Amino acid sequence: MPISGVVIKCQMERLGELERELHRPGSVEISNVLGDGSLIAVIESASLEEEISLVKNIMAVQGVLDVRVAYHNFEDQLMAE
Amino acid sequence: MALSRRDFLKASAAAAALAAATGGRLGATDVHAAEGGIRWGKAPCRFCGTGCGVLVGVKDGRIVATKGDPAAPVNKGLNCIKGYFLSKVLYGKDRLTKPLIRKGNKMVEASWDEAMDLIASKFRESIAKHGPDSVAMFGSGQWTVFEGYAAAKLFKAGIGTNNIEPNARFCMASAVTGFMTTFNSDEPMGCYDDLDLGDTYFLWGANMAECHPVLFSRLIDNRLKNPKVKIIDFGTRFTRTSQMADKYIRFNPQTDLALLNAIAHIIVRDRLYDENFIRKHVVFKKGKTNIGYGLEDKFKFADDPKPMTFDEYREFLKPYTPEYVSKLSGVPAKTIEEVARLYADKSRKVNSLWTMGFNQHVRGTWVNNLVYNVHLLTGKICKPGENPMSLTGQPSACGTAREVGTFTHRLPADMVVMNEEHRKKAAEIWGVPAEKIPAKPTYHATEMFRALDRGDIKVLWVQVTNPFQSAPNLSRYRKGARKGGDRFIIVSDIYPTRSTELADVVLPSASWVEKEGFFGNAERRGQQWFKMVEPPGEARNDLWQTMELARRLGHGNLFPYKYVEKEMFEEYRKFTLGQGKDLAPYEAYTKARGLRWPVVNGKETLWRYAEGYDPYVKAGEGVKFYKNKPNDYKAVIWARPYEPAAEAPDRQYPFWLCTGRVLEQWHTGTMTGRVPELKRAYGGAVCEIHPEDAKRLKVKHGDKVRVTSRRGSIVLTADLRGRGKAEKGNVFVAFFDENKMINELCIDAYCPISGEPDYKKCAVKLEKA
Numbered sequence: 001m002p003i004s005g006v007v008i009k010c011q012m013e014r015l016g017e018l019e020r021e022l023h024r025p026g027s028v029e030i031s032n033v034l035g036d037g038s039l040i041a042v043i044e045s046a047s048l049e050e051e052i053s054l055v056k057n058i059m060a061v062q063g064v065l066d067v068r069v070a071y072h073n074f075e076d077q078l079m080a081e
Numbered sequence: 082m083a084l085s086r087r088d089f090l091k092a093s094a095a096a097a098a099l100a101a102a103t104g105g106r107l108g109a110t111d112v113h114a115a116e117g118g119i120r121w122g123k124a125p126c127r128f129c130g131t132g133c134g135v136l137v138g139v140k141d142g143r144i145v146a147t148k149g150d151p152a153a154p155v156n157k158g159l160n161c162i163k164g165y166f167l168s169k170v171l172y173g174k175d176r177l178t179k180p181l182i183r184k185g186n187k188m189v190e191a192s193w194d195e196a197m198d199l200i201a202s203k204f205r206e207s208i209a210k211h212g213p214d215s216v217a218m219f220g221s222g223q224w225t226v227f228e229g230y231a232a233a234k235l236f237k238a239g240i241g242t243n244n245i246e247p248n249a250r251f252c253m254a255s256a257v258t259g260f261m262t263t264f265n266s267d268e269p270m271g272c273y274d275d276l277d278l279g280d281t282y283f284l285w286g287a288n289m290a291e292c293h294p295v296l297f298s299r300l301i302d303n304r305l306k307n308p309k310v311k312i313i314d315f316g317t318r319f320t321r322t323s324q325m326a327d328k329y330i331r332f333n334p335q336t337d338l339a340l341l342n343a344i345a346h347i348i349v350r351d352r353l354y355d356e357n358f359i360r361k362h363v364v365f366k367k368g369k370t371n372i373g374y375g376l377e378d379k380f381k382f383a384d385d386p387k388p389m390t391f392d393e394y395r396e397f398l399k400p401y402t403p404e405y406v407s408k409l410s411g412v413p414a415k416t417i418e419e420v421a422r423l424y425a426d427k428s429r430k431v432n433s434l435w436t437m438g439f440n441q442h443v444r445g446t447w448v449n450n451l452v453y454n455v456h457l458l459t460g461k462i463c464k465p466g467e468n469p470m471s472l473t474g475q476p477s478a479c480g481t482a483r484e485v486g487t488f489t490h491r492l493p494a495d496m497v498v499m500n501e502e503h504r505k506k507a508a509e510i511w512g513v514p515a516e517k518i519p520a521k522p523t524y525h526a527t528e529m530f531r532a533l534d535r536g537d538i539k540v541l542w543v544q545v546t547n548p549f550q551s552a553p554n555l556s557r558y559r560k561g562a563r564k565g566g567d568r569f570i571i572v573s574d575i576y577p578t579r580s581t582e583l584a585d586v587v588l589p590s591a592s593w594v595e596k597e598g599f600f601g602n603a604e605r606r607g608q609q610w611f612k613m614v615e616p617p618g619e620a621r622n623d624l625w626q627t628m629e630l631a632r633r634l635g636h637g638n639l640f641p642y643k644y645v646e647k648e649m650f651e652e653y654r655k656f657t658l659g660q661g662k663d664l665a666p667y668e669a670y671t672k673a674r675g676l677r678w679p680v681v682n683g684k685e686t687l688w689r690y691a692e693g694y695d696p697y698v699k700a701g702e703g704v705k706f707y708k709n710k711p712n713d714y715k716a717v718i719w720a721r722p723y724e725p726a727a728e729a730p731d732r733q734y735p736f737w738l739c740t741g742r743v744l745e746q747w748h749t750g751t752m753t754g755r756v757p758e759l760k761r762a763y764g765g766a767v768c769e770i771h772p773e774d775a776k777r778l779k780v781k782h783g784d785k786v787r788v789t790s791r792r793g794s795i796v797l798t799a800d801l802r803g804r805g806k807a808e809k810g811n812v813f814v815a816f817f818d819e820n821k822m823i824n825e826l827c828i829d830a831y832c833p834i835s836g837e838p839d840y841k842k843c844a845v846k847l848e849k850a
Binding site: 015029031071074075 | 087090091093094095096097098099100101102103108138140146147158159160161162164165166168169294295297298301302305306325328617633754775
């Protein structure tokens with residue numbers, strides 16, 4: 001199960017709404033809200049496919065300007081392969 | 082995985098993201114303790130030309146994790162979505178692990194000795210029978226500096242032919258000739274810091290949000306902090322970039338030439354220019370016009386520059402009134418006026434950024450010249466936060482193809498084979514007689530594949546690229562490759578591709594952190610990395626492969642190194658010292674997160690030609706274009722007219738076809754195509770059509786459409802709802818899909834000065850399939 005840490009850059013006026021809208025325990029967990037319009041999130045998923053799909057869905061949400069990846073660990077998946 | 086370790090990893094993920102987002106003020110920057118057994122090393126990203134820093138985590142000989150490198154100034158700890166599959170591209174199930182030799186229609190496994198003996202014998206035979214110009218090397222901007230340097234040295238100083246080209250000819254050559262004709266030195270004066278410091282950003286033919294996401298994020302961050310910032314997107318297709326820009330300006334294909342002249346027209350007409358800057362730093366010139374399109378084999382062109390006065394330049398601009406250019410371009414005259422004033426606004430720091438829309442253009446050199454004209458007229462150049470900047474699409478298009486000089490006409494550090502002094506200097510460093518390096522360039526990339534088709538080139542070695550999917554007018558060159566006779570093709574790659582399928586020998590290569598490497602990015606930043614994992618099976622790096630051929634051809638003396646990479650780099654560095662392109666000692670790069678040349682006394686240069694930043698500019702000189710000695714150290718404003726595309730829509734083929742990249746797939750998809758998740762996310766190329774055109778053709782979203790040009794025809798799925806939206810009369814198709822090779826439809830017309838083909842404009846028709 002890959003785990004990644006991402007920074008979600010949001011339109012400031014939608015930051016609060018997006019924090020609630022995007023938070024999904026077990027898949028997208030918002031850990032911090034920053035004053036510059038960024039949300040810090042940990043993404044967990046069953047596969048890399050699901051992980052990329054989650055990120056692409058976040059990118060498509062109105063008010064999300066950008067998603068950037070700070071950390072990605074996929075050792076479980078490699079062991080499974 | 083134990084729950085506690087998983088919790089540790091989640092905490093590490095959150096801490097790394099928080100640290101990156103806050104510049105290390107918050108979050109733990111050292112999470113290594115929580116990741117027992119993972120060893121981290123630094124490397125630049127393998128994909129585009131941005132040059133993001135990555136920390137690669139290795140455990141038990143495999144890459145198990147990656148992080149944005151918090152110490153990397155380019156991306157400050159954050160990678161784009163491609164960071165997710167950066168390491169996975171190394172672990173595709175069909176990695177090439179053994180050399181393969183063609184026996185009839187089958188590729189049969191062979192030893193390295195058998196493969197290299199066969200290759201060397203074909204080189205020897207061909208050189209003996211047909212001369213050194215019958216053998217060739219085609220590499221890429223994905224070559225490490227060492228690989229490109231070794232190949233150039235072997236071909237130019239060993240074999241004695243200038244038959245070497247990179248695929249950068251297909252994507253960056255017009256940027257090079259633009260820089261050379263205007264400044265007499267390749268590569269930008271500015272750097273990525275301009276993305277944080279400027280006020281106005283004009284994007285020309287660049288979908289930065291998808292193709293350079295980290296750089297686009299820096300623009301967006303700048304805008305969030307500074308409400309004054311404006312992003313203006315000039316395009317022929319509405320993209321994610323257009324959506325996020327403050328203004329999207331749609332223009333008719335090819336009319337960027339006229340638009341830039343109209344902007345200059347207004348600046349000159351209304352005296353918005355910087356007279357002092359022009360007087361001190363600029364000369365005016367004109368060149369030949371009606372220069373052709375290179376459609377015929379062995380096309381030759383030589384420009385004939387003539388000086389002109391500012392008044393003559395003013396006369397040249399007169400026809401480019403906003404009204405005239407509005408009719409041509411489809412951009413309202415009022416908008417052209419506004420844009421010109423925005424460019425000239427003295428209270429704003431102005432930048433222009435571009436990629437393939439300018440470079441893959443039958444007048445690519447001219448359109449590069451024209452954007453420099455605007456910056457030179459207004460004096461908005463060589464200053465922190467205001468510069469023109471050409472972005473690159475491959476990780477070392479600058480570092481290897483351009484700086485090492487792996488083009489037919491080039492030698493390292495801006496030198497060219499046509500110049501006797503340059504040949505002498507190169508020969509001295511390489512330890513060969515000066516007459517060994519031929520004085521005449523041979524074939525640029527398109528002509529190289531034409532020569533293979535004609536049979537003038539017999540033996541072609543392709544490394545780190547996929548030209549039999551990426552060349553324009555592809556069918557001709559694919560057929561040419563398999564015409565037989567004495568033709569013999571070698572392809573080195575990490576996966577089977579549409580090029581390996583045409584090869585007589587396929588060599589399995591090492592990739593990225595499976596070898597020691599060095600890339601140079603688009604802001605002149607050289608970045609080194611060490612080998613971190615072993616390549617699979619018997620795969621070996623391209624540097625070893627080239628040196629092994631050299632040894633077998635009797636040119637082993639060209640590579641007398643013990644620590645190959647370090648000693649080769651120090652030799653290469655000699656070309657750069659004192660030339661305004663100075664590189665630092667190798668050791669410095671092993672520690673730094675890259676350094677921007679010229680690096681003098683250990684200090685990198687952020688802004689070239691600018692006093693206080695560039696050590697070559699003396700106190701009191703302000704700005705000095707010190708590389709342009711032939712023009713009295715001044716930059717050139719060129720009178721370059723609008724001329725039409727090589728092929729435009731007509732009654733029979735009524736649509737423009739534009740090709741390009743998408744976020745999920747990189748280049749010809751040979752690496753990203755190995756990530757099943759990406760294949761499912763964006764598995765096949767589609768045809769973006771404007772809804773009104775689709776309605777007229779009775780085509781719905783998801784229907785099959787046949788796209789046909791004068792050169793080929795393919796069936797694609799119509800896309801009316803994608804992220805990218807075609808303008809009326811235009812269609813867009815990405816070129817990554819090996820099963821839908823859109824480049825078969827592209828015309829092999831090119832800029833006569835740069836030799837770069839125009840992948841952005843040809844005429845097609847559409848039919849419901």
